[in-house]
Amino acid sequence: MNVLTINTGSSSIKYEVLDAATGDPVTRGLVEDLMTPEAFQAGVKSLIAVSQQHKVDAVGHRVVHGGNAYSDAVRIDNQVIDNIEHWSALAPLHNPRNLAGIRALMSAMPDIPHVAVFDTAFHATLPRRASTYAIDQKMAVKHKIRRYGFHGTSHQYVAQEAAKFMGRPLEELRLVSLHLGNGASACAIEYGRSVDTSMGMTPLEGLVMGTRSGDIDAGVLLAMLRDEFDNVNELDDFLNNCSGLRGLSGLSHDLREIEAAAAGGEDSARLAITVFSHRARKYIGAYTAAMGGLDAVILTGGIGENSATLRHRILQRLDFFGITLDEDLNDSARVSHENRVENLCLGHCRTPALVVKTHEEGMIARQTEALLRLGKPAQFGIPIAVSGRHVHLDRKTFARLFGTTAEPTHYKDLSQPGQYACQEKVDLVGPRGRIDGVRLLGPLRSKNQVEVSRTDEFLLGVDAPVRDSGRITGSAPIRLEGPEGAVSLPEGLICARRHIHMHTDDAERFGVNNKDEVEVAITGGPRELIFGDVLVRVSPGYKLEMHIDTDEANAAELASNTSGTIVYTDVDSATAELRVTKTRTGNV
Numbered sequence: 001m002n003v004l005t006i007n008t009g010s011s012s013i014k015y016e017v018l019d020a021a022t023g024d025p026v027t028r029g030l031v032e033d034l035m036t037p038e039a040f041q042a043g044v045k046s047l048i049a050v051s052q053q054h055k056v057d058a059v060g061h062r063v064v065h066g067g068n069a070y071s072d073a074v075r076i077d078n079q080v081i082d083n084i085e086h087w088s089a090l091a092p093l094h095n096p097r098n099l100a101g102i103r104a105l106m107s108a109m110p111d112i113p114h115v116a117v118f119d120t121a122f123h124a125t126l127p128r129r130a131s132t133y134a135i136d137q138k139m140a141v142k143h144k145i146r147r148y149g150f151h152g153t154s155h156q157y158v159a160q161e162a163a164k165f166m167g168r169p170l171e172e173l174r175l176v177s178l179h180l181g182n183g184a185s186a187c188a189i190e191y192g193r194s195v196d197t198s199m200g201m202t203p204l205e206g207l208v209m210g211t212r213s214g215d216i217d218a219g220v221l222l223a224m225l226r227d228e229f230d231n232v233n234e235l236d237d238f239l240n241n242c243s244g245l246r247g248l249s250g251l252s253h254d255l256r257e258i259e260a261a262a263a264g265g266e267d268s269a270r271l272a273i274t275v276f277s278h279r280a281r282k283y284i285g286a287y288t289a290a291m292g293g294l295d296a297v298i299l300t301g302g303i304g305e306n307s308a309t310l311r312h313r314i315l316q317r318l319d320f321f322g323i324t325l326d327e328d329l330n331d332s333a334r335v336s337h338e339n340r341v342e343n344l345c346l347g348h349c350r351t352p353a354l355v356v357k358t359h360e361e362g363m364i365a366r367q368t369e370a371l372l373r374l375g376k377p378a379q380f381g382i383p384i385a386v387s388g389r390h391v392h393l394d395r396k397t398f399a400r401l402f403g404t405t406a407e408p409t410h411y412k413d414l415s416q417p418g419q420y421a422c423q424e425k426v427d428l429v430g431p432r433g434r435i436d437g438v439r440l441l442g443p444l445r446s447k448n449q450v451e452v453s454r455t456d457e458f459l460l461g462v463d464a465p466v467r468d469s470g471r472i473t474g475s476a477p478i479r480l481e482g483p484e485g486a487v488s489l490p491e492g493l494i495c496a497r498r499h500i501h502m503h504t505d506d507a508e509r510f511g512v513n514n515k516d517e518v519e520v521a522i523t524g525g526p527r528e529l530i531f532g533d534v535l536v537r538v539s540p541g542y543k544l545e546m547h548i549d550t551d552e553a554n555a556a557e558l559a560s561n562t563s564g565t566i567v568y569t570d571v572d573s574a575t576a577e578l579r580v581t582k583t584r585t586g587n588v
C-alpha cells in the first residue's frame with residue numbers, strides 16, 4: 001500500500017509517498033518558508049500535483065491538536081473535521097493549516113481513505129502531576145485546561161531510534177528528547193512512555209521557538225492586556241507570531257539567518273541564541289530530576305539536526321550528568337534518511353547525546369496503514385469492564401432454583417458476543433452472612449460458578465481462591481437460594497482473576513499470546529494504578545476488554561458498583577495501557 005503523508009508544520013510542509021509494507025520511500029519533498037497564507041496555498045497546490053504523479057492508496061495527515069477527543073489515529077470523516085476545527089483556536093499556527101490540507105487533498109482524492117495522526121497521542125500517558133496546571137480544578141475541568149503536549153509522533157520515533165542505536169530496550173531507558181524545529185518542545189520519556197513535555201494546553205508553552213515565546217510569566221500577559229493591547233487577538237498574534245527567535249532578534253524566525261547575523265556581530269541575534277539554548281539546557285536538568293536519572297539526550301528537528309553551534313551551547317558542561325560532548329563529533333555530525341543517528345559523545349561516555357533525524361512522515365504512514373489494515377488504531381487503550389458479583393449456572397441447578405419449566409430470561413446483552421445478563425437473581429448464603437439479589441449471567445453453562453469480590457467474601461464469611469474462569473475444582477462451597485428452591489454447592493465460589501479478552505487481531509497488535517501474563521497501567525485518572533498478573537485470553541470470538549471486579553475498580557477509582565449487576569465502564573478520564581513486561585507463560 002502506498003501512503004502519501006503530509007506533515008504541515010508551522011513553517012514548512014514535508015511530504016512523502018511511502019510503500020507502507022517496506023517503509024521504502026517512493027518520493028519525498030519539502031516545501032519551506034510557508035509563513036504567509038499565500039505561500040501556504042501555493043505549497044498545498046504543489047502537493048496535489050505531486051500526489052497525481054504517483055500511485056497513492058491512502059493519505060495520512062499530521063494533525064497537531066487532537067484535544068481529548070482523540071488519542072489515536074482516526075479515519076477522517078465530517079465529525080473528525082469538526083473536532084479538528086473545534087481545537088483550532090488552541091493551535092492557531094497548525095490546525096487551520098492541517099484542515100486546509102485535509103480539505104484540499106480530500107477533494108483532489110475523494111475515493112481513497114484519509115487518516116489523521118495526532119501530535120497529542122503519544123502524550124496520553126502523562127501522569128496527572130505533569131498534565132495538571134495549578135489552578136482551581138473545577139475551572140480546569142470546565143475548560144479542559146490541561147497539558148496535552150505536541151510533537152508526540154517525533155518524540156516517539158526518535159526515542160525508538162535511540163534505543164535501537166544504543167542496543168538497549170526502550171523499556172529500560174530514561175530519555176530527554178529535544179525537538180528543535182520552528183516549533184520546539186522537550187519530552188521526558190521514561191521507559192518508553194511520555195511522562196512530561198514542555199508544550200502544554202497549546203503549542204505555545206515551553207522552549208523558545210521560531211516565532212513563539214515559550215514559557216512566560218502569566219503576569220506579563222495580564223500587564224500587556226492592561227497596558228498595551230486592545231484585545232486578545234493582538235496578544236495572541238504577539239505571542240504566537242512575533243516572539244521567540246523573531247522577537248528576540250528583530251530579524252527572522254529562521255535560525256540560519258540569526259546564526260549568520262550573530263557571526264557578523266549582531267547583538268540581538270546573539271541574545272536570541274543564548275536565550276534559546278539556556279532554556280533548552282534547563283529542561284534537560286528538570287526532566288532528569290523528574291525521572292530520577294538519564295540514559296541519553298536526543299536532539300532532533302531542523303535545528304537539533306543541523307546546528308552544531310546550538311547543540312554545543314545546549315550540551316556543553318553537562319559532564320555531571322555523564323554527558324561529555326566531543327566537539328569534533330558535534331562539528332562533523334550529519335544525519336540523513338540513510339544515516340539517521342549520530343552520537344556526539346565518545347563511546348565510553350556514560351550518557352550519550354544523540355542527534356536523530358526525525359521521521360514523522362514514516363510514523364504517520366505506519367499508523368495510517370495499520371489503522372486501515374486492522375480497522376483499529378495501532379496504539380490504543382483497553383476498555384475496562386467492571387464486573388459486579390454474579391453467577392453462572394448449569395441447567396440442573398437452574399431448574400432447582402427457578403423451577404423445572406423455567407428458562408433464563410434475557411435482560412440485556414453484555415459486551416462479549418453471546419453473553420447476556422438475565423432477569424433472574426439468586427441469594428448467596430455463607431456461614432457469616434448473606435448477599436441477596438445476585439444476577440445470573442447467560443447462557444447456561446456446563447458448570448456452576450459464582451464470582452464475588454474479596455469484600456463480598458468477608459460479608460459471607462468464606463475464603464474463595466483467585467481463579468481463572470472455568471477452573472473451579474477445589475474452589476469454595478456456597479449455598480444458593482432461589483424462588484423455587486435452594487442448592488448447596490460443594491464448590492464453585494471464586495474470586496475471578498483479572499483478565500483481558502482479546503480478539504486475535506488485538507493480540508497481534510499488542511504482541512501477546514493466549515495465556516500470557518501482563519501488566520496494565522491505569523493512568524490519567526484520579527488514582528493511578530498498575531495491575532500485575534493480568535491474564536490474556538485470546539479468541540476470535542472475543543472483543544477487546546479487561547475485566548476487573550468492584551474492589552479492583554475502587555482501588556483505581558474507576559467506577560463505584562455495588563449493586564450486584566454487571567456494569568461496563570469505558571474508561572474515559574483514565575487510560576488503560578498494556579505493558580508487556582511480565583514473564584510470558586507462553587502459548588500452552
Ligand SMILES: Nc1ncnc2c1ncn2[C@@H]1O[C@H](COP(=O)(O)OP(=O)(O)O)[C@@H](O)[C@H]1O
Nearest residue numbers: 009011012181182183254255256302303306307
Ligand atoms: N543547516 C541549518 N543550520 C541551522 N538551522 C537550520 C538548518 N537547517 C534548518 N534549520 C532550522 O530549522 C528550523 C526549521 O525546522 P523544521 O523542523 O524543519 O521546522 P518545522 O517546525 O516547520 O517542521 C528553522 O529555524 C531553520 O532555520
Ligand SMILES: CC(=O)OP(=O)(O)O
Nearest residue numbers: 009010150181183203
Ligand atoms: C507543534 C509544533 O509546533 O509543530 P511544528 O514544530 O511542526 O511547527
Ligand SMILES: [Mg+2]
Nearest residue numbers: 009010181182
Ligand atoms: Mg515540524
